Amino acid sequence: MIPQEKDCSKAMLxxxxxxxxxxxNWKLLILYALCSGPKRFTELKKEVIGITDKTxxxxxxxxxADKLISRHVYDKTPIxxxxxxxxxxxxxxxxxxxxxxxxxxxxxxxxx
Amino acid sequence: MIPQEKDCSKAMLxxxxxxxxxxxNWKLLILYALCSGPKRFTELKKEVIGITDKTxxxxxxxxxADKLISRHVYDKTPIxxxxxxxxxxxxxxxxxxxxxxxxxxxxxxxxx
Numbered sequence: 001m002i003p004q005e006k007d008c009s010k011a012m013l014x015x016x017x018x019x020x021x022x023x024x025n026w027k028l029l030i031l032y033a034l035c036s037g038p039k040r041f042t043e044l045k046k047e048v049i050g051i052t053d054k055t056x057x058x059x060x061x062x063x064x065a066d067k068l069i070s071r072h073v074y075d076k077t078p079i080x081x082x083x084x085x086x087x088x089x090x091x092x093x094x095x096x097x098x099x100x101x102x103x104x105x106x107x108x109x110x111x112x
Numbered sequence: 113m114i115p116q117e118k119d120c121s122k123a124m125l126x127x128x129x130x131x132x133x134x135x136x137n138w139k140l141l142i143l144y145a146l147c148s149g150p151k152r153f154t155e156l157k158k159e160v161i162g163i164t165d166k167t168x169x170x171x172x173x174x175x176x177a178d179k180l181i182s183r184h185v186y187d188k189t190p191i192x193x194x195x196x197x198x199x200x201x202x203x204x205x206x207x208x209x210x211x212x213x214x215x216x217x218x219x220x221x222x223x224x
Contacts, residue, residue, distance in 0.1 A: 012141060
């Protein structure tokens with residue numbers, strides 16, 4: 001399915017890009033939490049159990065840089081800042097579904 | 113598509129299992145090289161450019177432990193040892209295709 005180029009480095013580069021975008025301990029958990037709707041920093045912190053303020057702030061910045069989430073500031077009192085998954089972030093769904101599905105069969109295969 | 117359980121830790125665990133099985137610098141390159149047929153250590157070393165003997169030996173062991181590849185010893189002179197992708201290894205195809213596909217769109221989205 002992936003083109004069998006003699007120089008497979010381009011195909012590998014795409015796969016590495018994707019792996020990097022979702023790897024790490026927190027990114028997927030944050031994206032998962034945002035799947036059910038936009039959330040404030042404090043709401044995310046409650047949902048992503050165990051994450052520190054510093055790590056959450058850093059990961060939110062990384063996810064924004066990767067255009068997987070967007071940050072919205074609403075002129076209210078007090079000011080409301082919300083994070084929302086983008087269409088690009090939602091497009092990860094299929095990848096995550098395949099990873100999830102394969103991960104299940106992998107656990108059955110390896111652990112038995 | 114992934115069950116939205118209140119405790120999403122099980123779904124995350126499956127995704128993490130899958131990510132761990134394919135992450136790292138070499139695993140995918142080795143699997144990719146084995147897609148076209150069984151290969152000897154020296155053939156793999158030639159195809160997976162830049163890998164050292166030590167790293168290749170270690171990664172082959174890891175891939176065997178994950179049942180993604182199998183090792184076959186043939187009683188010939190000299191003895192022939194070949195590595196082959198397993199059905200379980202081949203089942204990664206769909207995951208890799210989705211990762212590859214999403215990685216391409218991610219590159220377009222982020223780099224523009």
